[in-house]
Amino acid sequence: MGMLIRWCVACILPLLLGFAGTALAFEDDEACLMCHKYPKMGRVTEEGVQKSYYVIPEVFSKTVHRNVPCRDCHTYITELPHKPVKEGVTCNAECHSIKNPATGKPFTHKPIYDEYKKSVHGREKTAAGNDADKPYCIDCHTNPLYNATEEAPPKKIVDRCVVCHEDRKFAEKWYNHTSRRIREVKRSPQEIVALCTRCHSDKQMLERHQRTAKEEGRTLGRKFLIAGESYDESFHGKVVKYGNTKAANCLDCHANTVNYYLSVHQLIPSRDPLSPVSPQNRVQTCKQCHLMADQNYAALDPHPSSKKEDNLFKHYADMIYGIVGDSVLALLVGMAWFETWGRWRDGASWRFRNGSSWWRRTRRKSNRISP
Numbered sequence: 001m002g003m004l005i006r007w008c009v010a011c012i013l014p015l016l017l018g019f020a021g022t023a024l025a026f027e028d029d030e031a032c033l034m035c036h037k038y039p040k041m042g043r044v045t046e047e048g049v050q051k052s053y054y055v056i057p058e059v060f061s062k063t064v065h066r067n068v069p070c071r072d073c074h075t076y077i078t079e080l081p082h083k084p085v086k087e088g089v090t091c092n093a094e095c096h097s098i099k100n101p102a103t104g105k106p107f108t109h110k111p112i113y114d115e116y117k118k119s120v121h122g123r124e125k126t127a128a129g130n131d132a133d134k135p136y137c138i139d140c141h142t143n144p145l146y147n148a149t150e151e152a153p154p155k156k157i158v159d160r161c162v163v164c165h166e167d168r169k170f171a172e173k174w175y176n177h178t179s180r181r182i183r184e185v186k187r188s189p190q191e192i193v194a195l196c197t198r199c200h201s202d203k204q205m206l207e208r209h210q211r212t213a214k215e216e217g218r219t220l221g222r223k224f225l226i227a228g229e230s231y232d233e234s235f236h237g238k239v240v241k242y243g244n245t246k247a248a249n250c251l252d253c254h255a256n257t258v259n260y261y262l263s264v265h266q267l268i269p270s271r272d273p274l275s276p277v278s279p280q281n282r283v284q285t286c287k288q289c290h291l292m293a294d295q296n297y298a299a300l301d302p303h304p305s306s307k308k309e310d311n312l313f314k315h316y317a318d319m320i321y322g323i324v325g326d327s328v329l330a331l332l333v334g335m336a337w338f339e340t341w342g343r344w345r346d347g348a349s350w351r352f353r354n355g356s357s358w359w360r361r362t363r364r365k366s367n368r369i370s371p
């Protein structure tokens with residue numbers, strides 16, 4: 001639920017960073033902001049969740065959806081006060097006001113939705129039960145800002161556009177739209193790992209799915225239960241954690257490389273021959289980065305597990321390292337204790353006041369301190 005609220009609340013942060021006070025770049029034709037511009041607007045639901053109904057105009061006007069009129073998404077708002085909301089906003093609806101300039105048809109995310117629907121995560125927005133654990137569009141996408149690090153489109157570039165187009169607003173609009181995509185504003189490997197492991201390291205949720213799948217006679221991947229934590233243990237996971245951007249993150253392996261922006265919505269399990277990590281395609285996938293990879297290299301486990309039945313070598317290697325590590329510790333403590341015991345037998349005593357821990361005056365005439 002928290003995610004949903006972030007749609008509008010996520011906008012607060014950029015505001016604090018100093019975006020306030022610019023003129024509105026979108027038309028509030030339906031006058032929704034007459035009421036929704038007030039920060040205190042919100043309520044606590046029956047489930048005790050705090051919801052914010054506050055929309056920050058200055059921030060909304062810098063987001064990718066700023067040209068979409070409120071009711072093109074919130075189609076269910078037809079009167080105020082309105083009836084209880086059932087479905088909320090769905091991402092496969094058609095815009096009434098915005099046309100796709102390429103096709104001339106009303107704009108919609110339906111093409112992406114249809115692909116997503118066929119993927120492992122596909123579900124209806126209102127899905128209940130186990131399906132509700134799968135990510136819907138807004139679990140992965142809040143309402144992102146155009147070029148979040150830029151205060152305004154660079155004057156130098158807009159100046160050049162207006163030489164021909166004469167209208168700064170037109171130039172700024174298209175600058176925002178295209179520059180965000182040309183510069184590949186996208187998630188970092190660390191953000192992707194965080195996104196996927198939010199669920200794929202959630203033991204309780206995963207076990208629930210494993211149980212249901214068994215009851216329904218479905219198979220899940222061998223690594224389904226440990227995908228997140230085992231990736232963290234893997235070489236890729238360790239270097240990505242410390243900021244390496246070249247090592248493989250979840251989507252480098254699980255999403256097809258043909259069109260990244262589409263294929264992240266087409267995730268399929270490894271048992272599907274079309275998956276980039278299916279036994280058939282695995283070598284090719286490793287080869288993107290490990291140019292010399294062959295069948296043997298591709299057999300190295302990207303989700304290493306220490307369970308005996310999964311990986312005999314790693315199981316015994318971990319066990320031996322464990323024994324060696326424990327022995328070293330035991331020896332260290334043992335030696336310290338042995339030393340202490342020897343000194344105590346010699347008759348040395350603690351003397352904190354003079355700054356030394358051991359004050360030697362021993363029965364065996366081996367004093368370090370001159371009398």
Ligand code: HEC
Nearest residue numbers: 030031032033034035036043053070071074077080081085
């Ligand atoms: C006259 C003031 C007013 C105007 C104008 C207004 N709203 Fe609201 N809106 C409210 C109030 C009050 C609530 C809280 C209602 C509640 O708690 O049941 C609300 C709640 C909402 C909600 C949350 C619904 C939910 O329960 O999840 C949405 C979405 C919303 N408004 C969208 C819009 C849109 C879109 C417009 C413009 C077409 C609009 N509002 C115009 C006063 C207004």
Ligand code: HEC
Nearest residue numbers: 004005007032036051052053055065068069070073088089
């Ligand atoms: C691109 C689609 C889109 C546009 C445009 C949009 N919203 Fe939203 N809005 C959403 C989504 C998605 C949510 C999350 C709640 C949901 O899933 O129904 C949301 C949540 C809200 C909420 C909180 C409701 C709740 O149940 O938590 C309010 C209030 C709201 N929007 C008002 C507005 C207003 C006012 C505008 C116009 C300035 C606007 N929205 C424009 C998609 C949109």
Ligand code: HEC
Nearest residue numbers: 091109112113116121135136137140181186187261264265
């Ligand atoms: C599991 C997470 C996930 C889900 C669910 C998801 N997406 Fe995405 N989407 C991504 C990632 C990752 C990208 C690549 C860009 C990035 O890193 O933000 C992306 C990219 C996009 C883009 C391209 C954005 C651009 O500026 O180029 C669109 C549009 C999009 N998604 C729409 C949708 C829609 C519509 C849905 C629901 C049908 C959806 N997504 C569901 C993760 C997701």
Ligand code: HEC
Nearest residue numbers: 101157158160161162163164165170171172173174175178
């Ligand atoms: C030398 C003059 C010139 C400059 C400079 C220029 N444009 Fe254009 N632009 C044009 C012309 C002429 C067209 C129509 C081209 C056609 O239809 O083949 C056009 C078309 C466009 C269109 C498509 C509009 C539509 O509705 O089809 C966009 C968007 C656009 N320009 C944005 C920009 C941006 C942004 C800049 C600055 C980064 C820019 N242009 C700089 C001359 C220019």
Ligand code: HEC
Nearest residue numbers: 120133134135139195196199209220221224250254268269
């Ligand atoms: C909101 C939670 C959530 C997020 C975020 C999420 N997943 Fe999933 N994922 C699931 C659920 C739930 C299943 C379905 C298990 C089932 O079929 O019962 C699943 C299934 C899968 C499967 C197929 C498992 C199988 O054996 O059939 C793969 C592969 C997968 N996810 C990869 C990813 C990747 C990669 C990401 C990050 C881009 C990701 N997931 C993000 C919840 C999530």
Ligand code: HEC
Nearest residue numbers: 196200221222223224227231248249250253269270277302
């Ligand atoms: C280096 C490539 C690689 C990376 C990186 C990677 N995986 Fe995998 N993943 C695989 C392979 C190969 C399998 C099949 C393993 C098997 O069954 O032996 C797999 C299996 C899975 C499964 C079990 C379902 C299935 O399709 O078999 C899930 C879920 C999963 N990965 C999620 C993730 C997540 C989440 C991340 C990031 C935290 C990630 N993977 C990173 C290659 C990778």
Ligand code: HEC
Nearest residue numbers: 235246247248252253282285286288289297298299300302
């Ligand atoms: C997106 C690129 C990418 C993909 C795809 C990828 N890797 Fe890697 N992998 C790396 C990078 C970068 C390193 C770190 C190399 C270094 O610094 O030594 C690495 C390191 C490794 C290592 C550690 C030892 C070594 O050889 O350096 C293993 C093992 C490994 N990868 C296996 C695989 C396997 C198996 C696959 C295919 C299932 C795969 N990788 C896919 C980028 C990738």
